[in-house]
Amino acid sequence: MATQETVEHKYxxxxxEGNKDxxxxxxxKGANLAEMTNLGLPVPxxxxxxxxxxxxxxxxxxxxDGLAGQIAAHLASLEQAMGKRLGDPEDPLLVSxxxxxxxxxxxxxxxxxxxxxxxxxxxxxxRQAGGADQQATGGADRFAWDSYRRLIQMFGKTVCEVPGExxxxxxxxxxxxxxxxxxxxxxxxxLRGLVDAYKKIFFKHTGREFPQEPREQxxxxxxxxxxxxxxxxxxxxxxxxxxxxxxxxxVNVVAMVFGNLGPDSGTGVAFTRDPASGAQGIYGxxxxxxxxxxxxxxxxxxxxxxxxxxxDKKSYDELLGIMxxxxxxxxxxxxxxxxxxxxxxxxxxxxxxxxxxxxxxVIAGQLVDEGLIxxxxxxxxxxxxxxxxxxxPRFRLDHEFQPVAKGIGASPGAASGKVVFTxxxxxxxxxxxxxxxxxxxxxxxxxxxxMIAAQGILTSRGGKTSHAAVVARGMGKTCVSGADEIDVNxxxxxxxxxxxxxxxxxxVSIDGTTGKVYLGEVPVMPSxxxxxxxxxxxxxxxxxxxxxAVHRIMSHADARRRLAVRTNADTGADAARxxxxxxxxxxLCRTEHMFLGDRRELVERLILARDNAEREAxxxxxxxxxxxxxxxxxxxxxxxxxxxxxxxxPLHEFLPPLEQLAVNVAVAQERGEDVAQEEALLAxxxxxxxxxxxxxxxxxxxxxxxxxxxxxxxRAIAEAAVTVTRSGAVARPEIMVPLVGAVQELxxxxxxxxxxxxxxxxxxxxxxxxxxxxxVPRAALTAGQIAEAAQFFSFGTNDLTQMGWGFSRDDVEGxxxxxxxxxxIFGISPFESIDRDGVGRxxxxxxxxxxxxxxxxKLGVCGEHGGDPESVHFFHEVGLDYVSCSPFRVPVARLExxxxxxxxxxxxxx
Numbered sequence: 001m002a003t004q005e006t007v008e009h010k011y012x013x014x015x016x017e018g019n020k021d022x023x024x025x026x027x028x029k030g031a032n033l034a035e036m037t038n039l040g041l042p043v044p045x046x047x048x049x050x051x052x053x054x055x056x057x058x059x060x061x062x063x064x065d066g067l068a069g070q071i072a073a074h075l076a077s078l079e080q081a082m083g084k085r086l087g088d089p090e091d092p093l094l095v096s097x098x099x100x101x102x103x104x105x106x107x108x109x110x111x112x113x114x115x116x117x118x119x120x121x122x123x124x125x126x127r128q129a130g131g132a133d134q135q136a137t138g139g140a141d142r143f144a145w146d147s148y149r150r151l152i153q154m155f156g157k158t159v160c161e162v163p164g165e166x167x168x169x170x171x172x173x174x175x176x177x178x179x180x181x182x183x184x185x186x187x188x189x190x191l192r193g194l195v196d197a198y199k200k201i202f203f204k205h206t207g208r209e210f211p212q213e214p215r216e217q218x219x220x221x222x223x224x225x226x227x228x229x230x231x232x233x234x235x236x237x238x239x240x241x242x243x244x245x246x247x248x249x250x251v252n253v254v255a256m257v258f259g260n261l262g263p264d265s266g267t268g269v270a271f272t273r274d275p276a277s278g279a280q281g282i283y284g285x286x287x288x289x290x291x292x293x294x295x296x297x298x299x300x301x302x303x304x305x306x307x308x309x310x311x312d313k314k315s316y317d318e319l320l321g322i323m324x325x326x327x328x329x330x331x332x333x334x335x336x337x338x339x340x341x342x343x344x345x346x347x348x349x350x351x352x353x354x355x356x357x358x359x360x361x362v363i364a365g366q367l368v369d370e371g372l373i374x375x376x377x378x379x380x381x382x383x384x385x386x387x388x389x390x391x392x393p394r395f396r397l398d399h400e401f402q403p404v405a406k407g408i409g410a411s412p413g414a415a416s417g418k419v420v421f422t423x424x425x426x427x428x429x430x431x432x433x434x435x436x437x438x439x440x441x442x443x444x445x446x447x448x449x450x451m452i453a454a455q456g457i458l459t460s461r462g463g464k465t466s467h468a469a470v471v472a473r474g475m476g477k478t479c480v481s482g483a484d485e486i487d488v489n490x491x492x493x494x495x496x497x498x499x500x501x502x503x504x505x506x507x508v509s510i511d512g513t514t515g516k517v518y519l520g521e522v523p524v525m526p527s528x529x530x531x532x533x534x535x536x537x538x539x540x541x542x543x544x545x546x547x548x549a550v551h552r553i554m555s556h557a558d559a560r561r562r563l564a565v566r567t568n569a570d571t572g573a574d575a576a577r578x579x580x581x582x583x584x585x586x587x588l589c590r591t592e593h594m595f596l597g598d599r600r601e602l603v604e605r606l607i608l609a610r611d612n613a614e615r616e617a618x619x620x621x622x623x624x625x626x627x628x629x630x631x632x633x634x635x636x637x638x639x640x641x642x643x644x645x646x647x648x649x650p651l652h653e654f655l656p657p658l659e660q661l662a663v664n665v666a667v668a669q670e671r672g673e674d675v676a677q678e679e680a681l682l683a684x685x686x687x688x689x690x691x692x693x694x695x696x697x698x699x700x701x702x703x704x705x706x707x708x709x710x711x712x713x714x715r716a717i718a719e720a721a722v723t724v725t726r727s728g729a730v731a732r733p734e735i736m737v738p739l740v741g742a743v744q745e746l747x748x749x750x751x752x753x754x755x756x757x758x759x760x761x762x763x764x765x766x767x768x769x770x771x772x773x774x775x776v777p778r779a780a781l782t783a784g785q786i787a788e789a790a791q792f793f794s795f796g797t798n799d800l801t802q803m804g805w806g807f808s809r810d811d812v813e814g815x816x817x818x819x820x821x822x823x824x825i826f827g828i829s830p831f832e833s834i835d836r837d838g839v840g841r842x843x844x845x846x847x848x849x850x851x852x853x854x855x856x857x858k859l860g861v862c863g864e865h866g867g868d869p870e871s872v873h874f875f876h877e878v879g880l881d882y883v884s885c886s887p888f889r890v891p892v893a894r895l896e897x898x899x900x901x902x903x904x905x906x907x908x909x910x
Contacts, residue, residue: 011053012070014077015046020330025050027250029100032350039329041322041347045081046095046254047074051102054226054248063223071222075253082255087214091128092121094147094256097221099228101249104351106470107445108237109228109249110158112221113291114151114256118212122148129261139262141188146260149191150291152198152210155217159224162205170197184289218253225251233448235824240452240475242827257346259339260291264312267292270305270319270336272327275355275473276409276513278362278545282306282320284336285463292337292348301482302463315345326350331372332381333363354473356412357386358546365549375556376902382553383899384869384892389413389476390550391533391888393524395511403516405497407458407483410469412513415456415478416521419506421490423450430454437508439495441488443468451477456510458517460486460495478512486517533581533891554891557898558582563875564882565893566641568862570594572632578887582894585641585732586633587794587884588862591713592647594629595622606706607684619712626713630720634731638724641732643794643862643884645773646713646749648738650690650698658685694799694808699739699773703749710737714753718760718768725766734769736794741776743785750789771858774846775799783846787853794884795843797863797871801830804839831864834871844878851879860884869896876900 018026018034026034030048037043049071056064079085084093094116099109117125122144130140156162171183174194178185186194202210211217228234229249238245259267270284284305309316319338322345326334335353339346355363364378373381395401395414417435420426423446426438430453438454440447442461451457451471456478459468463482472479487496493504502508502519509522531537532547539551566587567578575586595603602621609615633642656664661682668675690696703710714735721731735753740746750770757768774780775796783793802809809831820826834840843861850857860882865871867889875883876897885893 009064009066010070011050011064011067012074013048013050014074015043015048018048023102024247025052025250027051027100027102027252028104028351029098029349030250030252033252033254035329036326036347036350039325041325042345043347044255044257045078046252047078048100049222049251049253051248051250054229054250055246057223057226058229058248068219071218071253075218078253078255086218087116087118087121088124089120090124092116092124092214094125095218096252096254096256097218097225098252098254099225099249100252101229101243102247103241103243104354105234105237105241105243106354107467108234108448109231110225111293112151112154112158112224113293114147115155115217115221116214117148117151118210118214118217120212121214129258142186142191143258143261145188145191145195146186147258149195149198150293151217152195152202154293155210155221156198156202156205158228159220160202160206162202166201166205167198170194170201173197222251222253225249233445236448236452239821239824239827240448245824254348257339257341257344257348258291259287259341260289261342263288264342265340266290266308266311267339268302268305268308268337270323270338271353272323272334272336273359273363273366275333275335275353275359276412278333278355278359278366278549280366285466286311292339301461301484312340312343315340315343318345322347328372331367333359354470356473357389357476358412360386361390361549361553362545365545365552368552375553376560376905378553379556379560379895379898379902382895384872384896385476387529387550387895388889388892390529390546391527391891393530394513394527395509395518396523396525401518401520401522404500404519405483405485405517407460407480407486407515407517408463408469409511409513409515410463410466410481411457411472411477411479412511413456413476413478414509414511414522414524416507416509417455419495419502419504419508420450420454421488421493421504423447423453425504426450426453437510439486439488439508440468441490442466443471451475456480456512458483458486458508458510460484460488472512478510480510480512480515480517483515483517534577535580554582554895557895559898560901561894561897562901563872563880563893563897565890565897566643566860566862566882566884567887567890568866568884569633569887571629572636574887575633575636578890579636579640581887581890583640583887583890585643585882586637587643587860587866587882588736589633589642589644590648591626591644592649594626595647599625604681606709607688608680612707615706616708619708623712623716626716627720627723630717630733631724634720634724634733635727635729637732639730639732641734643734643736643771643792643860644713644717645736645738645862646699646703646710648699650688650693650696650702656681656685658682658689661685694802700737700745700749701739703737704745710749711752711756714756715760718757718766721766721768722761722764725764731766733766734771734792736771736773736792738773738796739776739799740772740774740786741778743782743789746772746786746789769858773862774843775803777803777842780842780846784849784853787850787857790850790854790857792858792860793846793850795846795859795861795863795880797834797839797843797861797865798831800842800863801835801839804842805830805835833868834865834874836874840874840878843875847878847880867893872896873900873903876904 015034015037020031020035023031026048082093084091086093094114097112126140126144129143153167157164199210259265266288267290268286273280274283285302286305286308287302333353334350337349360382364381367373368378417437419439420436426436427449429436435455437456438450439458442459457468457472459481466481469481495502507521509518539548564584566585567583568588569575569578569586570590606618665678665682717733721733724731737749769791771790771792773796774793859880862884866883867885883893
């Protein structure tokens with residue numbers, strides 16, 4: 001190399017210098033181009049500028065020292081390998097300049113093709129491209145001028161921020177003048193005129209002529225790719241996919257090969273297995289006489305990859321051999337981009353392909369069967385978010401619902417909503433709580449906001465590898481693409497299909513599995529995965545690859561996990577469903593939910609009690625009701641632990657709002673009605689009113705202030721446990737005291753509870769544990785003291801997050817969280833996924849100090865985080881014994897607990 005730099009300042013790598021394990025440095029695209037090069041596959045020569053160079057540029061706005069020289073040296077090597085010079089007027093080398101981050105971000109950053117073309121080299125390109133048949137038909141000239149107009153269009157939009165629609169309008173004008181709707185019908189003269197029109201558009205918006213110096217084009221394109229890392233759509237996509245913002249993108253400079261040289265050329269995308277279903281076979285799209293961007297943009301409908309066998313059997317057979325080799329090498333589904341230039345196959349990219357949730361499970365199971373991976377690796381390759389997607393309902397179809405169109409099922413699911421034709425409208429209606437279906441001819445990266453807001457995406461163009469399909473699969477959104485029976489008219493905000501007109505606001509339903517489109521709202525039914533978890537589908541006897549794969553991987557997750565998974569349930573029905581879903585106990589039974597409905601009057605009597613006798617009468621009336629509730633739950637959870645939280649919210653939550661009650665009393669008084677009871681209730685509500693009740697009289701404080709309240713609940717729990725045990729079942733109650741901040745609070749409640757338990761339990765054999773909820777920061781910081789009086793801790797991470805951050809969770813999410821997410825202060829709401837550094841540290845401190853004081857201390861979590869995949873991994877790391885979550889999230893927590901164990905054991909083979 002001409003420039004010698006130290007290793008830490010090596011910013012440019014030839015493809016032969018890298019490998020697939022250098023994704024953080026070379027980006028996914030560069031690392032995989034290097035891997036294919038080293039495998040001896042037909043990859044066009046090129047080099048990669050590292051993510052370190054990008055980060056240095058973004059930090060200062062200037063190229064780092066040494067980068068320009070390294071680019072020059074690698075460009076010289078590339079020119080030598082190709083026998084051409086960049087932009088040479090006689091025989092030009094042209095290059096593509098492409099982004100490529102560590103994690104795939106399809107369409108979110110920039111690409112510029114045909115760099116090196118100018119007014120002189122376009123003539124040389126035509127001469128070099130012209131075989132006898134091309135010269136006779138003018139095809140070489142057409143190819144050259146088509147390539148030049150593409151460069152000006154992409155360079156103008158990407159590098160100089162020229163509005164892309166102006167180029168599109170000029171292209172539409174050219175086609176209209178020719179009397180065609182197909183850009184392939186434009187001849188060389190038409191395209192030469194289009195180049196002139198594009199140059200004028202470029203000058204109008206930039207104030208300068210289109211740059212003619214090839215190296216200037218290259219340098220400006222590289223800078224534009226660097227800067228696209230912070231483009232609005234890239235930032236939004238990273239936030240949606242939880243991709244770190246500090247990774248930067250690599251830049252790949254690759255010698256151009258041309259799929260638009262005529263009918264013996266083309267470009268395509270292939271998958272080694274179906275990315276929608278996981279089925280084995282040949283999947284992909286091919287487009288003759290086109291460049292790669294035409295396929296993913298969906299501007300022309302592609303043909304199935306199998307058609308390539310008829311068009312070019314030699315290239316087809318070679319491609320299938322390479323696909324098999326890549327899948328065996330990567331041991332996974334591979335997504336491949338290729339170009340055929342006059343019968344010569346070139347590999348432009350491969351990566352581990354994005355897939356639907358169903359395909360992820362099916363493919364993982366297949367690869368185990370084929371001996372490519374083991375079950376630990378299969379478990380690593382799926383996740384709880386995918387499993388949650390599989391549990392969503394699907395359409396219930398009968399004779400009343402006939403599809404009006406059929407496209408390609410690009411991303412499965414069942415979605416219904418109001419039709420919208422722009423991303424802005426999708427965002428607007430979704431913010432109002434409406435479900436929407438975004439309908440476009442084809443999507444592009446600027447549609448990302450609308451795609452996120454929509455329930456589903458429907459396009460009239462494109463295939464399984466179009467932008468809409470790839471992005472939707474990555475986000476788990478339902479998508480139907482290539483429904484070409486639909487005539488989409490975006491300016492008029494309508495589409496026509498089968499003689500029927502659908503306007504914005506009408507309801508449609510799309511099936512991302514079958515590709516079918518229905519007018520109106522189609523009812524839904526439970527997914528087959530939910531039916532499996534509920535026991536109505538036997539995986540051993542059902543012909544369903546997905547159900548069998550889910551069963552196999554879930555069984556392995558259960559065998560590998562250390563964390564137990566419990567559920568949050570307040571009724572026997574909830575408990576029974578959670579047990580079917582695999583729950584191993586109840587981690588949170590909220591007794592306050594048992595005081596609602598018809599029992600509210602008894603609570604009012606308790607609050608309004610004027611003396612001990614009235615209070616004890618109210619508690620005596622509540623006791624048998626509570627006892628019956630607990631008996632039902634203990635029977636459903638026969639033999640499993642049930643953690644019952646004593647009443648937690650402030651009592652005013654069971655009473656009418658102060659303002660409403662005051663108005664009602666005033667109106668009744670005005671009418672002369674007898675309102676003595678209402679006045680007494682109003683006085684009680686006023687007496688109990690607090691400015692911030694969530695930090696006031698609730699939890700243990702309430703139990704200490706209202707004599708007999710906790711005692712009644714403890715007695716109901718103990719009596720229910722004894723009754724159930726004597727009936728032949730096994731009750732394992734655990735009493736949890738909420739909102740403890742000082743060990744003395746717990747000691748006081750425990751002393752009273754132990755007397756009642758001893759009196760009730762007698763020789764029944766029932767054992768009752770007493771513990772506390774760690775939800776106050778002070779409790780976490782004094783956990784060593786509290787553990788002396790507690791047999792278990794259950795972390796209430798909802799309140800711990802609220803108090804740790806000083807956020808009111810009832811108010812802040814709608815008030816300002818959107819702005820925090822937009823600014824990157826949050827990657828995700830701390831109420832959705834645990835804040836490891838702050839709230840998580842409180843959990844870690846309490847776990848360590850609690851266990852130090854009482855080694856046998858049982859530790860669990862019962863906040864919403866108990867069912868969040870990322871949070872489950874954290875709870876595994878800090879040594880908790882179990883997580884508890886809603887019944888529907890139990891399978892997700894089971895899966896993630898298994899994945900956490902595999903990750904901890906270092907079983908990740910990738």
